[in-house]
Amino acid sequence: MGKLTLHYFDFPGRAEPARLMLTLSGVEFTDKRFTYAEWPDIQPSMPFHQVPVLELSDGRILAQMAAIDRYCASLTGMLPADALTLAQVEQGYFFMNDIWEPIATAMTANRNPEASEEDKAKAWQQLLQPEGLFKQRLGLLDRWLGKQRKGKFPAGDELCYVDLALF
Numbered sequence: 001m002g003k004l005t006l007h008y009f010d011f012p013g014r015a016e017p018a019r020l021m022l023t024l025s026g027v028e029f030t031d032k033r034f035t036y037a038e039w040p041d042i043q044p045s046m047p048f049h050q051v052p053v054l055e056l057s058d059g060r061i062l063a064q065m066a067a068i069d070r071y072c073a074s075l076t077g078m079l080p081a082d083a084l085t086l087a088q089v090e091q092g093y094f095f096m097n098d099i100w101e102p103i104a105t106a107m108t109a110n111r112n113p114e115a116s117e118e119d120k121a122k123a124w125q126q127l128l129q130p131e132g133l134f135k136q137r138l139g140l141l142d143r144w145l146g147k148q149r150k151g152k153f154p155a156g157d158e159l160c161y162v163d164l165a166l167f
Contacts, residue, residue, distance in 0.1 A: 002057020004029040006068075007046070009036065014065040014100070015052040017165040018072045024159075025076035036111040066094070073161035080155045088148065089155045089162040095141060096165055102127050102134045141166075 004022070008015030010033040022029045034042055043049050047063035054062040054071065062068050073079035080086040109115050109123035127134050145166070151157035154166075 004057065005032050005055040006030070007032045007034075007042075007053040007055065008051045009034060009039070013052075015068075017065075017069045017161060017167075018052065018054065020164045020167070021069070021072040021076045021078055021161055024164075025078070027072075027075060037113075069093075069161050069165060076161075078159060078161040078164070080158075080160050085155050089160060092141065092144060092148065092154060093162045093165050095137070095144070099134070099137045099141065102132070102137075 004027070006015055006018055006022070006029055012019075019031060021027075046053050047061055050063065052063075052065055052068055054068045056062070062071055070079065080089065106123040106127040110120050112120075115123075126132065129135065145154060148154045153159055153163045155162065
């Protein structure tokens with residue numbers, strides 16, 4: 001396997017599970033990070049105009065977090081072999097998209113150079129409402145994790161990619 005290049009913003013976010021898998025497994029990769037100020041110039045070159053994107057050594061491109069994470073899990077041995085175990089833990093993985101949704105709104109406002117400080121504060125206040133969607137979804141995830149655990153991790157005693165996404 002040749003060298004991989006992971007493209008994402010200069011913060012953890014949606015690329016972090018892939019970064020963690022590759023790093024923990026000793027897979028050599030380039031972690032190509034960029035700022036929000038650089039993003040408008042980079043965005044048109046990305047499939048779907050989104051990141052993360054994983055560039056393979058032969059020039060092929062993988063887009064979308066789930067596809068990248070599954071590919072990295074397969075490379076690193078962090079993909080549960082049992083189909084039912086995989087399906088059960090992936091419930092939590094895919095629910096993370098529902099948790100990311102309100103976070104992304106606040107982060108976008110925070111990094112928007114045209115947004116006022118009042119708008120930025122309002123976006124974070126909305127996210128952190130005690131009875132808000134974000135808190136509700138975290139509670140649902142916490143209850144699910146409590147019922148799901150079958151060992152040290154939700155999938156059993158071996159670390160899998162879903163554990164890193166939930167981290």
